[in-house]
Amino acid sequence: MTKISPQFAEDLKQYGEDTALECFNCGTCVAICPLIDGSFPRKLIRYVQIGAKDRILLNRNELWKCLHCGLCSESCPRGADPGGILLSLKRYAVASWRKS
């Protein structure tokens, strides 16, 4: 069970992007991602969208797969900037790791 945290979007702001709620779950980012790896990066974007903090930290290793080629952000029809969000999440994961 994943509990949502409405506060999370606010918390993430200090690490950068605040565009996850633009996403309407079309999956274009997954289709264009050269990693071709499950639902990467939409899954992480969705976790941000609903504020599933624990799931993000649990899956944090996935963040470092991203090469930041920028294709997802370029092709996103909603301007949700998945690449930018991943970058923010990296900062967030690092900060959370240091705290714990």
Next chain:
Amino acid sequence: MSDPKEKKNENSVNRSEKIGVYVCYCGGNISDHVDVEKVRDAAEKMPGVVVARTNSFMCSDLGQDLITQDLKDGLIDRVVVASCAPSLHESTFRGAITRANGNPYIYDHANIREHVSWIMHGEKATFKAEKLVGAAVGKAGLLEKLDPIQVNSRKHVTVIGGGIAGLKAALSAADFGLNVVLIEKTPFLGGNAAMLDKIAPFGEKASDLISQLAKSVLEHKNITVKTHCRLVGFDGYIGKFDLSVKTVFTDPSDHEQHPGHFVPFEGVETDTVVEEIIETGAVILATGFKSYRPDHGEYGFGKHKEVITLPDLIKQVGKVEGSSTLELDGRKIRSIAMIHCVGSRQIPGIHKEDENGYLNEYCSRTCCSSVLFMANKIREQFPDTNIYDFYRDIRTYGRGQEDLYDKASENRVVFFRFDATESPQVIPSSDSDYPLQVTVKDGLTFNEEIEVPVDLVVLATGMEAGDISDIVSMMKLPVGTDKFLQEVHPKLAPVEMAVSGVFLAGTCQAPMTIGEACNGAAAAAAKAASLLGKGLVELDPYVAEVDTALCDGTGACVDACLADGALAMVDGKALVTPALCLGCGACVAVCPSRAIDLKGWSLKQYEAMVDMIVAE
């Protein structure tokens, strides 16, 4: 069986000897499977036929010209066309006959496309086509010139229901010059629309729309509005209906109303009942819908006071002044779950049937847009109140409605998608800070279980047919399996009822938006105006006719008659009221002296058809 030639001699006085037969290729639709020329050759040899022609498209101007020319030349006096289904082109060919100054009822139609070439091939197909043409020729020989039944009609329409559709229908009909009576059972005009605050997608105030419309209705010189008024009796026929209505004026004060009982410090209560007959020409039904009421326990409804319906929310939020967090009954609402499709799109085996075994399998069409409109309104007015939207599917069809979804995304509304088999659960929250939580297997999060703590759950309840069973049985109205009133044809006759002279407006027909209800209402008014405007209604002449010389007055026909009032015994003889007769022929079958017959479908004509079918 008698030889058709013999039959011809027997009836030579009445029988036409100048029948024209016109056989259509229908491009290749017919001729690919039926040897059309062979059918023509056969037709030419049939008794009474003087000319038989073919054309690649008989419905084309060239094809129709063959018929009109032969009529004008005096070559023929009866017409048989063998082509597609009569529902498609019967009126076309009747029109051609009328243009040649002929009577349109000297016509018979053989369907050799749907009944032959589309379902069979080869020699069998040609054989059957010949038989069908033969039957039509047999009947055509005995066809008589008929005149449509003319009914003097009243330039008056009665609208039942004073909601937005009823108001619009009344106003449109009155603007067409008809006199209008609008009856409404409650003291108020506006119906369900009056329960709304602002209307999706553009945000006009419902009160403005209704006030404006009601003002025009109340001020219109052609319209009489009767509130507190119910239909209690229905009589008559298209152009001439007599509606019995009952108006009950009760004391509008707050105490419970019991006429005949003593009310302390007031006296014995009375009510004033006025019964009257409205003489009208057509009826527009605008009886509206009722909002779905969730079952006890459905998504926690009735169990938890924090679970309310969308109409409740609209009413409550409409009264709240602005602050950063929505407050209802003194409670701060930090987060709201809105659940779609409650009481709509129900699936057999998954959802619970009501006490009569009904499910609402249809989409209520307005709730998605209404939910998103409210979500936007709350997010914009109370930015610290979060909205979580749980949907099966979202359908924001129509102009300006898709924008509501975009706007909701912009307003940070979070969406969750559930499958009908795994609806969200509304349960007390594990988080002591919130009264409730919604748990859902979320399709957008890869079917993971998500737990959403909330202060309020809003159920997007749909529309159900209003309870008008009294009117339905009184007027013998067709009702669909969804319990809404059913039109004659969903596309080609969308506001007409099978009861002639009765029309539909608004949500008594199906769930629809206010705009669509007004469309329907204006269409119904236009239909009523075109029907009654001439002061004369023309009906098909295929009705029963009594030969009083043969009638023994057994009354068997009256007992067999399916249409109330169409047949009666007057001075020992059967008398037909043509405007009410359905032309079904039930009376013809039971008459022991063959004194009653159907015009245009007489027993003799049937016999002639059968004789031709069995002839070698």
